[in-house]
Amino acid sequence: MALMKYREALNAALREEMKRDPLVFLMGEGIGEKGGSYKVTDKLLAQFGEKRVIDTPISEASFVGMAGGAAIAGTRPVVELLFVDFAYLVMDQVANQVAKFNFMIGGQGIVPFVLRTQGGIGNGLAGQHSQSLEAIFYHVPGLQVIMPATPYDAKGLLKASIRSNEPVIFIEHKQLYMTEGDVPEEEYLVPIGKADIKRGGKDVTLVTYSYMTLESLKAAELLAQEDIDVEVIDLRTLVPMDMDCILKSVQKTGRLVVVHEAVRRGGVGGDIVSNVVEEAFYDLEAPVKRIAGKNTTIPFNVNLEKLCVPSVEEIAAGVREVYAS
Amino acid sequence: MEAAILKELYEKAFTIRRFEQSATEQYRAGNIYGYLHPYTGEEAIAVGTISALKSDDYIVSTHRGHGHAIAKGHDLGLMMAELFGKSTGYCRGRGGSMHVANLKQFNLGANGIVGGGIPFATGAGMAIKQKGTTQVVLSFFSDGAVNNGVFHESLNLAAIYHLPIIYILENNQYAASTPVERMNLVKDLSIRAAGYGIPGMTMDGNDAVEIYAAVQEPIARARKSEGPTLMEYKTYRHSGHHVNDPGAYMPQETMAYWKAKDPVDVMRNHLKSAGVNESEIKEINERVEEKMETAVQFAKESPEPSAEEFLAEIPVY
Numbered sequence: 206m207a208l209m210k211y212r213e214a215l216n217a218a219l220r221e222e223m224k225r226d227p228l229v230f231l232m233g234e235g236i237g238e239k240g241g242s243y244k245v246t247d248k249l250l251a252q253f254g255e256k257r258v259i260d261t262p263i264s265e266a267s268f269v270g271m272a273g274g275a276a277i278a279g280t281r282p283v284v285e286l287l288f289v290d291f292a293y294l295v296m297d298q299v300a301n302q303v304a305k306f307n308f309m310i311g312g313q314g315i316v317p318f319v320l321r322t323q324g325g326i327g328n329g330l331a332g333q334h335s336q337s338l339e340a341i342f343y344h345v346p347g348l349q350v351i352m353p354a355t356p357y358d359a360k361g362l363l364k365a366s367i368r369s370n371e372p373v374i375f376i377e378h379k380q381l382y383m384t385e386g387d388v389p390e391e392e393y394l395v396p397i398g399k400a401d402i403k404r405g406g407k408d409v410t411l412v413t414y415s416y417m418t419l420e421s422l423k424a425a426e427l428l429a430q431e432d433i434d435v436e437v438i439d440l441r442t443l444v445p446m447d448m449d450c451i452l453k454s455v456q457k458t459g460r461l462v463v464v465h466e467a468v469r470r471g472g473v474g475g476d477i478v479s480n481v482v483e484e485a486f487y488d489l490e491a492p493v494k495r496i497a498g499k500n501t502t503i504p505f506n507v508n509l510e511k512l513c514v515p516s517v518e519e520i521a522a523g524v525r526e527v528y529a530s
Numbered sequence: 531m532e533a534a535i536l537k538e539l540y541e542k543a544f545t546i547r548r549f550e551q552s553a554t555e556q557y558r559a560g561n562i563y564g565y566l567h568p569y570t571g572e573e574a575i576a577v578g579t580i581s582a583l584k585s586d587d588y589i590v591s592t593h594r595g596h597g598h599a600i601a602k603g604h605d606l607g608l609m610m611a612e613l614f615g616k617s618t619g620y621c622r623g624r625g626g627s628m629h630v631a632n633l634k635q636f637n638l639g640a641n642g643i644v645g646g647g648i649p650f651a652t653g654a655g656m657a658i659k660q661k662g663t664t665q666v667v668l669s670f671f672s673d674g675a676v677n678n679g680v681f682h683e684s685l686n687l688a689a690i691y692h693l694p695i696i697y698i699l700e701n702n703q704y705a706a707s708t709p710v711e712r713m714n715l716v717k718d719l720s721i722r723a724a725g726y727g728i729p730g731m732t733m734d735g736n737d738a739v740e741i742y743a744a745v746q747e748p749i750a751r752a753r754k755s756e757g758p759t760l761m762e763y764k765t766y767r768h769s770g771h772h773v774n775d776p777g778a779y780m781p782q783e784t785m786a787y788w789k790a791k792d793p794v795d796v797m798r799n800h801l802k803s804a805g806v807n808e809s810e811i812k813e814i815n816e817r818v819e820e821k822m823e824t825a826v827q828f829a830k831e832s833p834e835p836s837a838e839e840f841l842a843e844i845p846v847y
Contacts, residue, residue: 230660256660262690267649267683274653277638278588280660282653298680301643302650310631310639311621446847480847 206389212382214356215245215321218363219283221392223253226281229367230257232268233285233321242287243323243382265291269320270298273372276318277306281367289324289338289376296341303372304347315370321363323377325416325466326503326510335503335510337415337467342374343443343476349373349397350443354418356386358441361395369397378416400447402454406436409524410454412477413464414440417515421464424520433528443473451477452485459490460527466514469497491530496523531739533804539581539738540797541814543573546597547794548822549606553596553613553627556826557773562613566627569597571768574793575700576601578741579668579761582749588636588658588667590651592700593628595640598670602637604630606825616832623835636665644705645675648697652684655693655758666694666752674705676719682726685760689726694752696745699762700735706771707779720762728758735763736793739800765793 209217223229230253231246237260240247250258261268265286272284286295299320307316326335342350349371353359359377366373403418404425413421418439425435436454440446455461461481463474474495481493496515503513550568557566569576572594580589580601591598599609604620612619613627620632631639638654641647651669658665675681676699688695699719703710716722723730729751733744741763748759766788770777801811 228660259691262683262686264683264687267652267680267687270646270649270680271653271656271684271687274590274638274650274655275657275660276653277633277650278654278657280657282656297643297646298649302641302646306639306650309621309625309629310633311619311624313621313631313633444847445845448847 206387208385209356209388210382211356211359211377211384211386212243212245214360214388215363215377216247216249217388218360219246219249220252222364222367223249223257228279229281229283230259231283231285232259232261232272234261234263234287236260236285241285243379245321246285265294266298269295270302272320273298273303273306273316273318276316277314281317283319283321283367286320286322288334289322290333290336292322292338292341299342299348299374300345304345308347316372317370318372319366319375320373321375321377323379325378325380326514327379329505329507329510331505332502337465337498339376339443340467340471340473343473347372348444350376351397351441352376352415352443353441354381354415354439356384356388358395358401360388361393362397362441365394365397368394376415380416384419395441398442398445398447400450401439401441402436402450403439404435404437406434406458408434408458409460409462409528410436410438410451410458411462411464411524412438412440412451414443415466417464417466420515420517421520423517424524427517427521428524433524435524448480448484451481455481455485456488459488461489461493462496462524462527463493464496464515464520466498468500469495470500472497491527494523494527496520531804533806536739536797536800536804537806537810537814539577539742540801541818542577542581542601543738543794543797544815545606545818545821546573546576546600548818549596549600549609552822552826553610554773556613561830562627564626565593566613566773567594567771568769568773569594571788571793572700572702572735572765573597574736574738574741574796575698575763575765578738579696579698579745582742582745583666583668586636587665588638588651588654590638590647590654590667590669591630591640592647592670592672593640593642593644594672595630595670596627599630599632599637602635604632604635604637606821607828610825610829611832614829614832615835616829617835618828618832645671645678645680647671648675648680648684651695652688652693655688655695656691658694659691664753666696666749668696668698670698670700672705673699673701673703673710673719676722677713685723685726685728685758688758689728692755692757694755695758696748696752697758697760699760701762701764702767703764704767704771707775718762720760723760728760730760730762732762732764735765736788736791737796738793739797
């Protein structure tokens, strides 16, 4: 095991896969010489050269579409979208072209396309650089949506994504890049579509993903001091969702809280709750609860910004409420 | 030009014409539904450009894409079956008229979004560069696509990476029903190539022989990794935007001008000038008619896609 930063784990995943398969290549804004805004592609240009580490102009729709075309023509592109906020520039290429291609041609081919991007609040980046937009991808049939929370999962899932024959939207979080965790020295993959129980517990099931996994684990520690035993499920993959893991946990605890940073309205949390209510209504012993971002554009002011996304205290309070009812 | 090539070009053009006529008949008969955009009047472009390719060169097509698929050598029965939505179609009835594709013949598919396929074509060019082969890509789109951002972005991307692509602008003079001159101040759209530092050329789009000859140079350049070209071909549809659009906005005199140089007639005249006699032409025509009849019959007799199979492919979560 080695202690690695989240961004270093991603870098290692790219490096290993590029070394393993000459058909893997990278495209994005400032990923070459600069090594990416968050240093995820650091030093890859020096190792693999300009042919495989490609700086692009600011033409998001077309270079993302280009990755789609390269995927259907026999290569394995990993394209970086600097901010998930720019997803709105690329949605025709992602949702109408990449996601639907293989379906509409009757399943003739494969689409080994990976779009890496990052979202979430930073520290005063305002409304167009702070969003959590997984729900727009979650809604589109034909995309796998992956949001790892730890360096271990980030590396294993990025490697699995690059080897996948179906399109992957891989969403990182800007507050995770500098977090550290243990990563094995030897090669490993984390399977797409499998949740991970980051903390076992018997009283309340807490389902979350990405940065909110860390905040939820902190809340669980607080609650442990109050003898509330929270099971924290990190989904890791949103599509396909590991409902088995969620349902088993809810059958055990009878209580469900869902936590995400994205705005509450139309968020993935609503869908998770609906699935549980449909599949396990009689296992529930208390009303379910969503703790999510507020239905607002993220403000610039950092004090206001903090109010928009769930805090450790809010998560703990929500769990307490569900536990008590 | 050799008579054999002329005959090949003519046969393809005539096949496209007859396919679109048959498809329209089948549409009227209720066997085809949804959208159907005939390529009638534009045959010379697909035939002239695609005939200049090798079999493993890529094409990326458009919603008006039957002509490209036929010029690439697709099976008429599997195409017609797809238009019928049958399980035997190229896309198992999942795509229909606007999405005919056959990866085995390097057709990366048509597109329901105007201009939407241009980045895909550009990406296929990038894949060729990654693999280091000498393949090329023909990216088809119409005048309706050139005011979409991805057209401009993609030409620039292909230019800076020297990608092996020929962008084929089929200027049929209408974006659906809107005349090209109302939406563009420039007369020749190919001059936009200059803005991206690549060659651009405008020519008549109704003579497959001229098109075949002129596309050789950009293809050769692309094979040598010397970058992309924008080729504009001016042509005219023989009907409205789709099969239910009577095209009332198309002036009769303009239609008459273009019909006087109908691409199928132009090819037939080339054959005659080259000394190919009537009986040989008749032989080609009969062969095409026979293939068309078989194709329609095949589509009619083919089964509907299985509902169970379709539903089983859908994930629950």
